[in-house]
Amino acid sequence: MNIYELAKAPERLTGGHRLCAGCGAPIAVREILSAIKEPVIAVNATGCLEVSTTVYPYSAWKIPWIHSAFANAAATASGIAEAYNVLRKKGKINPEHSGEIKFVVFAGDGGTYDIGIQSLSGALERGHKFLYVCYNNEAYQNTGNQRSSATPTGAATTTTPPGKISSGKTQKRKNLTEIVAAHEIPYVAQTSIHLWADVASKAQKAMAVDGPSFINILSPCQLFWNYSPEKTIKIARLAVETNLWPLYEVENGKYKINYSPSSPLPVIEWIKSQGRFKHLLAPENQAIVQKIQEEVDKEWQKLKDKVEMTNK
Numbered sequence: 001m002n003i004y005e006l007a008k009a010p011e012r013l014t015g016g017h018r019l020c021a022g023c024g025a026p027i028a029v030r031e032i033l034s035a036i037k038e039p040v041i042a043v044n045a046t047g048c049l050e051v052s053t054t055v056y057p058y059s060a061w062k063i064p065w066i067h068s069a070f071a072n073a074a075a076t077a078s079g080i081a082e083a084y085n086v087l088r089k090k091g092k093i094n095p096e097h098s099g100e101i102k103f104v105v106f107a108g109d110g111g112t113y114d115i116g117i118q119s120l121s122g123a124l125e126r127g128h129k130f131l132y133v134c135y136n137n138e139a140y141q142n143t144g145n146q147r148s149s150a151t152p153t154g155a156a157t158t159t160t161p162p163g164k165i166s167s168g169k170t171q172k173r174k175n176l177t178e179i180v181a182a183h184e185i186p187y188v189a190q191t192s193i194h195l196w197a198d199v200a201s202k203a204q205k206a207m208a209v210d211g212p213s214f215i216n217i218l219s220p221c222q223l224f225w226n227y228s229p230e231k232t233i234k235i236a237r238l239a240v241e242t243n244l245w246p247l248y249e250v251e252n253g254k255y256k257i258n259y260s261p262s263s264p265l266p267v268i269e270w271i272k273s274q275g276r277f278k279h280l281l282a283p284e285n286q287a288i289v290q291k292i293q294e295e296v297d298k299e300w301q302k303l304k305d306k307v308e309m310t311n312k
Ligand SMILES: Cc1ncc(C[n+]2csc(CCOP(=O)(O)OP(=O)(O)O)c2C)c(N)n1
Pocket: 046, 047, 048, 049, 070, 071, 107, 108, 109, 110, 111, 112, 115, 137, 139, 140, 141, 142, 143, 148
């Protein structure tokens, strides 16, 4: 798919919503939905995206859309996908007329990594045919920036405030993409909003499989990552250029890295770019930065090993 084709696709999430200028989430949604040719029904868990695109009595969605509670977005999608199968079997929906309808969940990292993980895991194991997209802004942003299990080490949030006692979040972030991959579903991918072609190709691959698929898309939050709104795309790129957010996919168990920086930037470049890490620049926190770098290098190596192992 080329960018001209993508630009011509009908807008399924219009402007005029209330998300912040520079928010990564609507970019993620538009990139994914414009790459899907078929009719789509979206399920949206509670979070910034849901709250800001559906301020009563308005909606920015030009496709059928359902709000779901935090805990059950994947269960809602499972139900819709199976209802569709039943209606097809009964001859009440004819895909030759309507086109095959696709189902996509959009949920934040709080709704995916933490509160919705049981429903996600259940739906993946049952094998319903839908795409689950986690727009990952690395914290509970809609409620004012509380840490989630996707929040990276060292980040300041309201529940991991840096100060005398701590230097931001002490724990590692959870590797949800790998947890999903362990369900051995047909398609799992990590992507980032700055590379529309990567996002579009992954959305299309996810649509083509006969079963569940999952995309974890890094969606920077200018407000609480604390950088100016025009830098969103640069910040997303920096996560990939530092190897903090590798772009990869797992297709029927085979790992593939979609982009390898020829000389990865040191993580300090990422840390320097956002106010949420400001305290890490203090000399007494150098060891934390060093630890983050070591962790990134270790994870990157692990990923390369998986590519080798699964493609033998
Ligand atoms: C079960 C439950 N717990 C807490 C809340 C309050 N709440 C609403 S939105 C939100 C944050 C959502 O975070 P995330 O899923 O990461 O999406 P984001 O807002 O960052 O886009 C929270 C905690 C809720 N609605 N339901």
